[in-house]
Amino acid sequence: MYQRPAIQFCSLCGHATRHAIPDDGDTRVRAICTGCGTVHYQNPLNVVGAIPAADDGRILLCKRNIEPRWGKWTLPAGFMELGETASQGAARETDEEAGADIEMGRLFSVISVPRVGQVHLFYCARLRSDILDPGHETIEARLFHADEIPWDELAFRTVSVTLQRYLEDRQAGLTQVHSIDLD
Incomplete structure (x- = not known):
């Protein structure tokens, strides 16, 4: 399966991201901003x-x-x-x-x-x-x-x-x- 390069920084505030499953019931690892908490999704x-x-x-x-x-x-x-x-x-x-x-x-x-x-x-x-x-x-x-x-x-x-x-x-x-x- 194709994997785009991992998102390293938040596109909204510029802070680094961490990669984890969000606490909102999602089941996939996502890039989560360590500053503002934005969850970044990568889609086709x-x-x-x-x-x-x-x-x-x-x-x-x-x-x-x-x-x-x-x-x-x-x-x-x-x-x-x-x-x-x-x-x-x-x-x-x-x-x-x-x-x-x-x-x-x-x-x-x-x-x-x-x-x-x-x-x-x-x-x-x-x-x-x-x-x-x-x-x-x-x-x-x-x-x-x-x-x-x-x-x-x-x-x-x-x-x-x-x-x-x-x-x-x-x-x-x-x-x-x-x-x-x-x-």
Whole structure:
């Protein structure tokens, strides 16, 4: 199981923390401030993204210009920001990474990745235009037919699994939400 580095100092008052089970009935060790008593929780990060598809079925992928996995292909996705919904975050990431004009659709997959402390949420999206304007995190944004997807060059397992399920569902005419646990 993924362990983030232990919180050493309180983000509110700056005092050192101690690591113990709080007295409030909690059952997990938490960072507790020795000064103000604040209990600090560490929870999974949400990664939000889209499966942008053109009306002709081509799927938008972005070649990463950042680590991790520089130079590998991925669906447009990234960390959800405070103050936005999951679908708003997916739309923002699609705009930032690909400069794509999309119509956001339904939730497609929820993927728990406890090994890295993340939950990935991917939404279906319809490309309104095939004009793309990739941002600085993307080397190239491109549309792929299903038989052109560079499977061996995909950046993340969550992307591979999502694309596989998406293509299977599309071929079978299914509309479902996938809940996937990756170890």
